[in-house]
Amino acid sequence: MQLHQYITQQTQLSSKAVENTISLLNEDATIPFIARYRKEMTGNLDEIEIGEIVKFKETFETLEKRKKAILKTLEEQQVLSTELDNKINNSKDLIALEDLYLPFKKKRKTKAETARLQGLEPLAKMMMSQRVNDLEYTASKYTSNEVETVENALEGARFIIAEWINERTDIRNNIRYQLERFAQISSKVIKTKKDDEKAQKFKDYFDWNESLSRIPSHRFLAILRAEKEGFIRVKIEIDTERALQKMEDRIIRSQNECSEQIQLAIKDAFKRLLFPSLSNETLTVAKEKADEAAIVVFSKNLKQLLLGSPLGEKRVLAIDPGFRSGCKIVCLNAQGDLKHNETVFPHAPQNQSFDAIKKISSLAEAHKIEAIAIGNGTASRETEQLIKKIQFKHQVDVFVVSEAGASIYSASKIARDEFPNYDVTVRGAVSIGRRLQDPLAELVKIDAKSIGVGQYQHDVDQTKLKKSLDTTVESCVNTIGVNINTASESLLSYVSGIGPKLAENIVNYRNENGSFSSRNEIKKVPRLGGKAYEQAAGFLRVKNSKNPLDDSAVHPESYAIVDKMAKDINKKVTDLIGNSALIQKINLQNYCTENIGLPTLKDIVKELEKPGVDPREKAKVFSFDKNIKTISDLRVGQLLPGIVNNITNFGCFVDIGIKESGLIHVSNLSDTFVKDVNTIVSLQQQIIAKVLEVDVIRKRIQLALVK
Secondary structure: OHHHHHHHHHHHOHHHHHHHHHHHOOOOOOOOHHHHHHHHHOOOOOHHHHHHHHHHHHHHHHHHHHHHHHHHHHHEEEEEEHHHHHEEEEHOOOHHHHHHHHOOOOOOHHHHHHHHOOOOOHHHHHHHHHOOOOHHHHHHHHOOOOOOOOOHHHHHHHHHHHHHHHOOOOHHHHHHHHHHOOOEEEEOOOHOOOOOOHHHHHHHHHEEEEOOOOOOOHHHHHHHHHHHHOOOEEEEEOHHHHHHHHHHHHHHHOOOOOHHHHHHHHHHHHHHHHHHHHHHHHHHHHHHHHHHHHHHHHHHHHHHOOOOOOOOOOOOOEOOOOOOOOOOEEEOOOOEEEEEEEEEOOOOOOHHHHHHHHHHHHHHOOOOOOOEEOOOOOOHHHHHHHEEEEEEOOOOOOOEEEOOOOOHHHHHHHHHHOOOOOHHHHHHHHHHHHHHHHHHHOOOOOOHHHHOOOOOOOOOOOHHHHHHHHHHHHHHHHOOOOOOOOOOOOHOOOOOOOOHHHHHHHHHHHHHHOOOOOOHHHHOOOOOHHHHHHHHHEEOOOOOOOOHHHOOOOHHHHHHHHHHHHHHHOOOHHHHHOOOOOOOOOHHHHOOOOOOOOHHHHHHHHHHHHHHOOOOOOOOOOOOOOOOOOOHHHOOEEEEEEEEEEOOOOEEEEEEOOOOOEEHHHHOOOOOOOHHHOOOOOOHHHHHHEEEEEOOOOOOOEEEEEE
């Protein structure tokens, strides 16, 4: 089967679209570039559909690589028949492929192999024929110094039969089916760990039983984590009698001494070989599915966080609050450059609140501060209340900003390179302030796993998680576009076609030569060749260029079309920018070519109407209930303002201004059934929640969505 045929079958996308997309991918085109600038070739596929093609392309290539390796091994063993060759080449998944290879796989010394060396395989074949009349007499012929008794001979033959049964594809697939449909997963607490304080968060799974096919991703991962940490034992079970009966129905054809021996071999094969192997395989498959579900949630959350509302180019005073160590203050200009830093001690034990108010007020005036960003960690509420007591001479908006991962950034090489002369506390405060100005530009500097969205990120497949999160970051960066003259190296590295090395080269060129004056100048960056320029140019913005299209998502390859559009109505390109009345006069059909059709032309026109406009909403001021300071202040029935700070498949977590986040279970999000939490709430959404239940001891808060 050809690659494009395989992907077409898996995705149900058009064959032409798949074939063209594969061709573009083989030319090192990125997903954002293909989705944005090659719509005619792909039939207008979006990033998700192209991502599916990438996934199945990799799956197919892995499968083909494994086929070649197996075929080579079988050829070397001189056991490759035409029939086996065809079966291997027609395999469509790795499990089926490995089943075909299993009988020929080199094994460690097994009971069956020992029996073969003792000359018992002929006896096993006669027993499997089920036509031997006097089995004891027949078996006695195979006794020897190594096989002392008839029972030893029969046992050895059963070991060989058990191995044959284990290698039968139909038997393996039947047990797989039973495991997939009927397996139960159960967990029991290890008695010596029952009262362990750390084990209490897994208390729900001290005595748990559930259908493996129905268990939600988050619960499965939680159970596996509890087992890994040594608090519980996990077991997979199916109806053993039913499984054995199914095997007997397929194998036993008579009722005699042979069938009795085969029954024993079937039980041995199931207990010793089939069930341990296939139950582990089933658990692995279930883990992969759970990982995939968790990674999807993580990626959705990350996307929402990265595309969170920016304040924009405003002068910000950022505070990393603390008690004993004080509040770290930094002043940033509109471009996020550090202009001033110091520490104040308004809280216990110093209680220098008057001095702190005076200092913050004077800094706000001196640096013409337009907004204050307060980290949401320790002493956040107390600092927010202090700030709200200050009578500023001009309007200053106050925001509480998530500081998840700020400590990771502050100790990173990126932060050290940015601020070599400042300690981690100053860098952390800078990160908080910049997150308010532009969440995307700042958060790309932090390992996505440290940002604090999603669940069980350390339990899922780390390679798949990283790949998914990198793809998400890349998508977000290219959706918004990047100002090449102000973007950090971290941000530039996610631009289509750029990567870390070219990002470094761009920044070095910028430092040596000053700001880029046009997109065309980007070609002068060392090692940034034609292919990289093609992939990146449309996503890189150059402000104040002579050509206004340089600050838009119109790709340079389409500039000539825009020039022609303007010329045909006797206008300049600058006349078209933002002028809907003029743009509507353009008949797009007149500009269709062999390579550029209406999808691309409509994108161009849309961009001309609002060139370079940031699609994100602006940040909004938000205030928590000032009377709620700890979990002990909560009462059932209270209505509280909150911010959604994490989304899972079973609900969302809400920051209500205290250390513990509250959970709105999926059943409390709406009066109707909710299939996808993301259809009801989004990350960083400001909501009103009702307190349903408070467990102070376990520090759990149950909420319901009001609005």
